[in-house]
Amino acid sequence: MLRNWGSTPDEIASALPGDELCPGARIVATRSISLASAPEHVFPWLRQMGFGRAGWYSYDLLDNLGRRSARSIVDEWQHVSAGDSIPGGPVEFEATIVDPPHSLVIRLAARGRIGRRIGFTLAYDLRPAGGGTRLVTRARARIDMPGGVLLERLFLEPGDGIMVRKQLLSLARRVAVPRQP
Numbered sequence: 001m002l003r004n005w006g007s008t009p010d011e012i013a014s015a016l017p018g019d020e021l022c023p024g025a026r027i028v029a030t031r032s033i034s035l036a037s038a039p040e041h042v043f044p045w046l047r048q049m050g051f052g053r054a055g056w057y058s059y060d061l062l063d064n065l066g067r068r069s070a071r072s073i074v075d076e077w078q079h080v081s082a083g084d085s086i087p088g089g090p091v092e093f094e095a096t097i098v099d100p101p102h103s104l105v106i107r108l109a110a111r112g113r114i115g116r117r118i119g120f121t122l123a124y125d126l127r128p129a130g131g132g133t134r135l136v137t138r139a140r141a142r143i144d145m146p147g148g149v150l151l152e153r154l155f156l157e158p159g160d161g162i163m164v165r166k167q168l169l170s171l172a173r174r175v176a177v178p179r180q181p
Contacts, residue, residue: 002161006168007032007136016138017097018105018123025119025140026149027157033168035133037175039126042133043101045171046124048077051089057170058163063089069170085109093122101126117144120156122164135171137164 004012007030016030035042048054048070054077055069070077080086086093086106097105108120120141127134139160143151 003029005031011136016123016125017103018121022119022121022140025142027141029139031164032136035175039101039133044073046104047080051087053077058167
């Protein structure tokens with residue numbers, strides 16, 4: 001149900017930056033939304049994401065320990081480059097592609113034995129669309145351990161779908177351009 005929420009068949013079929021970073025993914029989920037602001041106004045919201053930073057704009061109780069996600073752009077959180085760490089709470093992500101205002105790709109940082117057995121990337125592709133932005137996201141994942149397929153299907157895929165849908169809807173509210181009379 002949420003695997004390709006809001007996405008067109010073309011968006012689902014198209015390649016996104018970072019697709020190659022999680023080879024053999026068993027979960028490939030493309031979720032999309034149209035935003036009222038141009039990509040250069042949307043990208044700063046993405047760049048500042050992270051636990052203890054702007055949050056994830058999703059269900060704050062779950063992914064930000066109850067701390068409210070940012071309601072504005074914060075200058076000190078705008079300095080993220082490829083290779084930088086993105087705090088994720090109990091996990092850590094790495095910014096792998098930072099191409100403002102076109103794309104941001106993060107992946108789960110491989111730490112320890114378990115970290116090397118979990119592949120997860122989340123790409124944000126910003127496409128100009130009629131004065132606004134079409135934001136296309138793609139999650140790619142695989143868990144290479146006993147029970148991994150079950151964990152992917154029962155927890156990771158539905159949980160990620162619920163969280164990313166909320167994130168996209170929250171971003172739409174944050175970047176909305178006030179209507180002129």
